[in-house]
Amino acid sequence: MAARRHGPKVLAIVLAGGEGKRLMPLTADRAKPAVPFGGVYRLVDFALSNLANSGYIKMVVLTQYKSHSLDRHVSMTWRMSTVLGNYVTPVPAQQRRGKQWFLGSADAIYQSLNLIHDEKPDIVVVVGADHVYRMDFSQMVEQHIDSGARVSVAAIRQEIGLAYQFGVIEPTDDGDGRIAAFREKPSDPKALADNPNEILASMGNYVFDADALIEAVTTDADNDDSKHDMGGDIVPYFVERGEAYAYDFKDNEIPGATERDKGYWRDVGTIDSYFEAHMDLVSIHPIFNLYNYEWPIVTSPGNYPPAKFVRGGSDEQGIAVSSAVSPGCIISGSVANNSVLGVDARLHSFSHVEDSVLLDGVDIGRHCRVRRAIIDKDVHVPDGVDIGADLDADRARGFTVTDSGIVVIGKGTVIKP
Ligand code: ADQ
Structure with missing residues (x-):
């Protein structure tokens, strides 16, 4: 029928x-x-x-x-x-x-x-x-x-x-x-x-x-x-x-x-x-409003527990500011600022992620700095790695760097510590 x-x-x-x-x-x-x-x-x-x-x-x-x-x-x-x-x-x-x-x-x-x-x-x-x-x-x-x-x-x-x-x-x-x-x-x-x-x-x-x-x-x-x-x-x-x-x-x-x-x-x-469209989403007054439920943009990212923000090993606070944090994420003793985190991403102690887009399952180790980067699904960033600070070094590591200085790390990239 x-x-x-x-x-x-x-x-x-x-x-x-x-x-x-x-x-x-x-x-x-x-x-x-x-x-x-x-x-x-x-x-x-x-x-x-x-x-x-x-x-x-x-x-x-x-x-x-x-x-x-x-x-x-x-x-x-x-x-x-x-x-x-x-x-x-x-x-x-x-x-x-x-x-x-x-x-x-x-x-x-x-x-x-x-x-x-x-x-x-x-x-x-x-x-x-x-x-x-x-x-x-x-x-x-x-x-x-x-x-x-x-x-x-x-x-x-x-x-x-x-x-x-x-x-x-x-x-x-x-x-x-x-x-x-x-x-x-x-x-x-x-x-x-x-x-x-x-x-x-x-x-x-x-x-x-x-x-x-x-x-x-x-x-x-x-x-x-x-x-x-x-x-x-x-x-x-x-x-x-x-x-x-x-x-x-x-x-x-x-x-x-x-x-x-x-x-x-x-x-x-x-x-x-x-x-830029991601940076709009995390701005205080985004032009594109995902929260208009009268015309919902729908999807189903799968079954994940709530995002969690915890103190890390040495009592550092886990916080996210001006950021969109998806279910399953754990921000532990680290800071996400002006960033979009896909489901199940992890930020470990003493790391800072700023102006960045992390896709599903990205794992940022301890003492990392990530700036103006897009990191694809399931990429692991080992402890102590800086991304987006020295663009020549990023290029030399095989990352894609746009003319405007955005670093993109593709799926399956193995990053050396
Ligand atoms: P383009 O996006 O450059 O321009 P095209 O590459 O044909 O045109 O893509 C149009 C859509 O068709 C996209 O959603 C793409 O994924 C899909 N597509 C392309 N080839 C396909 C294929 N072989 N089978 C199935 N899907 C395919 C188009 C119009 C322009 C218009 C711009 C607006 O041709 O006139 O101005 O979109 O962005």
Whole structure:
């Protein structure tokens, strides 16, 4: 028995196959959507939470690159009751076209068309899985239906200098939201008419009439000149026909949102932006408010005991200030300041961790200093090691150091005492 439904029948497709090269070494052995964020979440939790909160609880997650931890997370955390006809299913590359993986995001959908044929939705909502934000997709679907568009593209203003990272939307002059031109990552972007410093960027989230999506990806599959990419090929296909509209993200209303976090949308696809988004979380008035339970971002980090703060061997206090500390952590005789600690992290006596992001299970020995660092899952920092104090020494030890001086220590790194 399916749940009783009001409005169109919607299937959500989450594109989760991206490699995330610019997040190396955090993506060395996990897909970008599986990268941990904010102590307890994975990046994909933002897209899935937004869809679930929008009332769209039939979701397929298309995976590809190093998808093991993503598959495990999606199937264990997001398993839903099939009794109500709801599901979140990870779908690996189907190899329906022979022994190859997906060519691009449009090919990923083409190879998974059976899921759309099985579900027979009216509308397909296609979203990326790489961003931190809140969005009510039902408002976009409503505008999509009212406008008569075949595809709607979620849009947000961005600085013109960032155009090379985005699909750039050129709206028609009459202001009805129709897209006159769409260019994927252009080197000579066209600024908005009202501001020479801004472009209208695609957020990589789309609403399609289901039959239009099927037609477009099927036509695209036979086109040898296509890169089989949603932004590069499928959106322009509809723009040429005058059937593509933009949905302005600034109109999206989220219950419980404040003036500060309304419109927050952050690509955390580089080490610097990933780090900055974490520093925002532990600031006194973060722009992104994880504590808005009216539009919850949900996950399940597993069963862990509460975080604990104890005096260490020589009576040093274990404290955390301006920090987010996940379940299972023990801060013993040491200090965490302005940092995010993933589940089950350990800080031992006389150590200081400052302006840093520690992922699950990181173990910091005694007398360590860690500054402006991101340390991946289960890395052990032996007693007496300083990280982030001498960047040349950090580079020499094989750590990744960004131009802005953030030290990243990848999973499996063995640090010499
Ligand atoms: P990019 O993020 O650069 O630009 P892409 O690398 O195709 O585009 O990634 C989009 C989404 O699809 C990501 O969530 C990624 O994980 C996923 N993905 C990529 N290849 C995939 C595959 N083969 N199988 C499954 N999933 C795959 C896109 C749009 C731009 C837009 C920006 C916004 O193309 O127009 O401006 O997103 O960040």
